Structure formats: structure tokens, C-alpha cells
Amino acid sequence: MDEQAVTKAVRAALDDQDVEVTLLEGARVPGLAVFSAEIESERGGYATGVVTPSGEVHFKLDDTTQRVMEALGPDAPAGVVATVVGFLEGTREPTYPVDSQARLDGIGKPEWARHVTLPQVSKEADGSRVYEYWVECGEPPLWRTRLTVSSTGQVSMTQDDIWEITDDDDDED
16 A cells, blocks of 8 residues: 555544654565554544555554564564564554664663663474564653564563663662
């Protein structure tokens, strides 16, 4: 779908014409358009989601993540997963996945930076895949996401904000 068709579908789904829609750049998901929407009308707001080729719009993170992982398939590169799903994690404001060395080098606090890694994936003995990546945002400013895709394709996600992780460091002192 082109940006104009996605914009039309998102505006209809939100029942609001005063919406600025932006497509995710830098990563493609077969059969899905990944977008963010800035709601500029009086009610305001921010949303992310996906649009299917038939024009269905999905906003809920668990639903969009499941659809993305199914579309990307079992050999999805960790960097692509981080870029796309990390972007979709921005449910109230934009998020910025730490998906490049430049973004990793830009982590401003040394006590945080030592915990942050580039995206990675591991294959577990039970056949599941575990993706781990970091996301920057306003509040919390930084978190680690662990996204698990079971051998049957079911997706689950956990997030640990940087304060939880650095609090563990304080406990060790």
C-alpha cells in the first residue's frame, strides 16, 4: 500500500481526518504497512500500527507484533525485528530502537550504556526464538525488550526499563 492509501485507512479507523501518518522507513514487512499516526485534532494523541493489503488497520501492540512476526517468518533478522517492533512499541510517543552502532554510541549515560547491546536473537532448545533489543523513548527513557516466538509461532514480550536494570547494579554495591 502506498502512503496515501495507508493514511486514508488510518484516518477512517480513527474516525478523524486531522491525522498525520508516517510510514516506517528502513525496514519492510511483507504484506504490511507499518505506520505511526500523530492525531492533531483537539483530542490529540499518538498511535502506531499496521495496515493489511485489504485496508484493515490494527493498533494493539500484541496484535501488530504477532502479525509482523508471522510476516517476517522464522528467520527474521534481529535488527529488522528491533527496528519494526521497537517502532510499534511507541504507543504514546515515538520510540527509537537501538538498532545501529550510531544509536548505541549515542546512549548518553555511561552507567546505562554498558548494559545496552545491539539487537540479537537466540534459538532455544524447545525451538523458540528469543529476540532481545533496546528501545529509547521519553519515559522510561530506555528499556530492553525480550520478544519470544514459540515453536508454534505465538509471540510474547517482556520489557525491563533501564531503572530496573541499573537498580540491580546498586544492589550489588
